Amino acid sequence: MKRNFAYETYRSVEADSNYKTARDRKRYEDVLTARTKQTELPFLRKHFRNGTGSVLEVGSGSGRILHALLLAGLAKSAVGIEISPSRVRFGKKWAHKLGLSRVSHRTGDFLSMDVPEKFDAILCVTSIFPFFDMLEKGGLMKALRKMKKSLRPQGAIVLESVTFNNEVSLSRVSGGSARVWEEYAKGDPFRFNLVEYILDEKKRVLVARSQNVMRDRAHVDAPTIKKWHLESAETLGQSLRRAGFRNIRFFGDFNSSVYKEGKSPRIIAIADT
Structure with a gap:
């Protein structure tokens, strides 16, 4: 694989x-x-x-x-x-x-x-x-x-x-990229998700580089990358x-x-x- x-x-x-x-x-x-x-x-x-x-x-x-x-x-x-x-x-x-x-x-x-x-x-x-x-x-x-x-x-x-309408709009007004965070629902082992979105308008591609913050201890996981067409x-x-x-x-x-x-x-x- x-x-x-x-x-x-x-x-x-x-x-x-x-x-x-x-x-x-x-x-x-x-x-x-x-x-x-x-x-x-x-x-x-x-x-x-x-x-x-x-x-x-x-x-x-x-x-x-x-x-x-x-x-x-x-x-x-x-x-x-x-x-x-x-x-x-x-x-x-x-x-x-x-x-x-x-x-x-x-x-x-x-x-x-x-x-x-x-x-x-x-x-x-x-x-x-x-x-x-x-x-x-x-x-x-x-x-x-x-x-x-x-x-x-x-x-x-x-x-x-x-x-991804909001993420695309934020990236557009911010010169092609935007940083946002969200809080997960209670019960999730992670509390916060920190994301940088990068938009390529010509290719219609949105990239997200993100990290999660654990809920019950001071730990931030390794960065991950997602790509959507x-x-x-x-x-x-x-x-x-x-x-x-x-x-x-x-x-x-x-x-x-x-x-x-x-x-x-x-x-x-x-x-x-």
């Missing part, structure tokens, strides 16, 4: 060392569960009224969304592919604790690994799909075609990313059609609001095979 910026950024996320006690870990799991119940789960329940069937999530992280779908009876089986070994270990332990036997957490780079199964639905959410063009030239198209090949007839894909509904729709998808619908948030370019906090696309 290539050790690209995505691997380096996420390789220690949700590592066992981030949680002093089982209670700390449970508190964090509760934060993830609450977040999922407020955002992705209601959206998926609304748009997949008969459930997602067998579902693949690309960039599954801790597995919080897959776990929620299985517990809610909205998925029959689930596979999560995640580049971070620590997040896969976290997801496996969490699934075992929840008694979920129909989920498989796998470590790997979706662009290069073999995915032999066929699925009824594929999710690529939490701002993962804008990574692909940054990982390799033509990465998004390669990923979309691979997802299309992995779907059964009448299957569907869900893509989601925040739109900023997509519009027009460019993403073109890519989906080129990959063979049809009936493309766009939404501006998990409340299923109409997508408005430059205004919506998220860009969410659902498309059929």
Whole structure:
């Protein structure tokens, strides 16, 4: 597996060392569960009224969304592919604790690994799909075609990313870069996230260099880098059609609001095979 910026950024996320006690870990799991119940789960329940069937999530992280779908009876089986070994270990332990036997957490780079199964639905959410063009030239198209090949007839894909409208605006008025910080929710092992955003308008690329400050001790983790290729509904729709998808619908948030370019906090696309 290539050790690209995505691997380096996420390789220690949700590592066992981030949680002093089982209670700390449970508190964090509760934060993830609450977040999922407020955002992705209601959206998926609304748009997949008969459930997602067998579902693949690309960039599954801790597995919080897959776990929620299985517990809610909205998925029959689930596979999560995640580049971070620590997040896969976290997801496996969490699934075992929840008694979920129909989920498989796998470590790997979706662009290069073999995915032999066929699925009824594929999710690529939490701002993962804008990574692909940054990982390799033509990465998004390669990923979309691979997802299309992995779907059964009448299957569907869900893509989601925040739109970074505020970060882009701040970078523009600050001469191309801006520094910001945010405080994590209680229960997260980290308290503050310090980020420098760098915008390349011509290439439509946003880079984030960030560090996290631990909540319970004086520790700042090593800097990480994320890179996103900023997509519009027009460019993403073109890519989906080129990959063979049809009936493309766009939404501006998990409340299923109409997508408005430059205004919506998220860009969410659902498309059929």
